[in-house]
Amino acid sequence: MDVFGAVAEQYEHARPGYPPEITEAILAYHGGTPTSVVEVAAGTGKGTEVLVPLGAPLTCVEPDPRMAARLAERFPDVHIEVTTFERWSPPAGGAGVLACALAWHWLDPATRNAYARRALAPGGTLAVFGHRYDYADAAQRDAVRAALRSVDRTARERPVDWFHRDIVEHGQFDDVRREVFRRELPLDKERYLALMRTFGPYLARTPEQQRRGIAALDRLVDDFGGTVVLDLRTTLVLGRADAR
Template sequence: MSDRALSFGVVAEAYERFRPGYPAALFDTVMTYAGRPVRTALEIGAGTGKATRLLAQRGVAVTATEPDVAMLAELRRHVPAAVRTVRAAFEDLRPGESYGLVYAAAALHWTNPEGRWSRVAALVEPGGVFASFGGPVQLADPAVEEAVRAARAPFLASDEVPSPDGTPPGDDMQWPGTELQRSQWFADVQQSVIERRLTMTARDYVGLLSTISAYLVLPAAEREQVYSRIMRVLPETVEIAADITVHLARRRSEP
């Protein structure tokens, strides 16, 4: 697991405070695709439980897995008591119990690609659903986005996570849908986008940046310089484009 993948625990409280939660439309999208009641779910890399809450509050029995002790402690403060929590990286989960839904919220790209889909398949009931969702949080105003890019440029060329399999941004099917289509374990791969626009203060936006791995792995002195440089170019409030790209696939009965 990379340094960037393990960088979040130090900012667990900020992650909970500044990262946006997930809308009801996401739950509806997953359940409509499932086409039948989903009673059990396992989350890969649950973080502070933003997605856990979406399902658990609607009656799904969720097992939330997360390798970082600080993130898991924050999750336990915010999710219903019925949520089962397991401190484990995805690669350390052992097949045994299977679930109607296995999902990852802005976390799948941190998992080891070797054997990824056979491990996922071992956790999903035949006919069950795998879901992955997330997406970059961007400034909606191109001029403000450009000003921020210039402000961070001396320290950071980009704050985005590149496509794990090199799929170009303009392609119709994005990762992980590309890998799911090639996997012997899954069928009926679908991709959709839930549009989301948010308004937040400049300070909260910088708080959000402080939870993004590209900033977290900078040396502390550089990190503080980047944040102050960005603050200087932001208006008092900013509009955020935080669209959620959803990938869904169904576990084949036989590979």
Template sequence: MSGRALSFGVVAGAYERFRPGYPVELFDMVMAYAGYPVRTALEIGAGTGKATRLFAQRGVIVTATDPDGSMLAELRKRVPTNVGTVQAAFEDLQPGNRYGLVYAAAALHWTKPEGRWSRIATLLEPGGVFASCGGPFRLADPAVEEAVRAARAPFLESDEVASPDGTPPDHEMQWPGTELQRSDWFTGVQQSVIERRVTMSARDYVGHLSTISAYLVLPIAEREHALSQIEQVLPDRVEMVADITVHLARRRHED
């Protein structure tokens, strides 16, 4: 895994505090697509358990996986007893149990492309559901966004993660839907968007930025300088566009 993928553990507490959770609409969307009550799920890159709680609190028996022990330690503080944890990168998960649902929340882009879909398929029951969700967390006011871009520019050109397969942001089907459509393992690929707006203080917004991998891999002094420069150009409160793009697909039945 890349350094960016493994950078979050040092700020696990801040990640839990400043990253938003997931709305019940996401759970409802996945269950409606499944068409039956999903009993078991495996989560790829669970982090501090933002999405884990959404599913586990509604009766799904979740196995949460993450390569970082500090992130899983935060997760265990907040999840119900029907959650098991495995400290491992997705690529290191051992085959065995199959699940009704395999999902990733803002984490799939950290997995290696080689064998990604065949590995996910082996973790799913035939007919089981795969779900991926995520999306950029962007300032709603263009003037504030430009001020932040200018303040960030000496340190970072961008703080976002590019599409793993190069799909442009304006393409009708976004990644990973593009790859799912090409995979022989999956069918019924769907893409939906849950619209979401989040308002927060300038300090909390900077706290959120402090959990972004692009900043975490900067030298500490440089990171602190960048975040300080950004905070200086912010109004007291900022509104964020935090839409969640959801991709759903079904594992093909075995012949």
């Protein structure tokens, strides 16, 4: 996950935030203000923005010190622990809410559900949410995918709402629910390319592949008339850690 530290500032400015309805949905599911909230892999605080309004003491766990530094600038009242989720020690009695925004895939697949369950107090709430970036125009989607495949044919997308299935199938949580929020996000070429430069698959490629990919997208946006309209799908998955 340390690939993002080098682009922490760009990440903060380019990534879209989360709808405020996520705050309301967590409060309604939990049954009111929780005693405490822990956010796993908080990054620069995109998810933190909708967790602070929950009105509870908030701890953010973030392994990259550069991301954590940007997070501390934005949220000076939040307690930050610079460590991985796997090395972090939950509070005595467990957290009221454990949240993870667009980072569930960075946690160990073999242990993340069990660790999350153990980190929560009895009756506590798991809240995992994230964006899926698609295109409002199918022709734009097809053109972008073809351009990126020409640069690297190994790239693969995860299934839609894959983390909902992951949480259900591991069976650690009861009353698992899913809510989906959608909005169109028009971006000019500068903002679109800045966003693309913050994605993990881009950052994991060689400098030459990065250059070729951005050049191909630059030409495409010109062909689109200078604007890309994203279909931004935000999924929230909620689960309860009932006493066992």
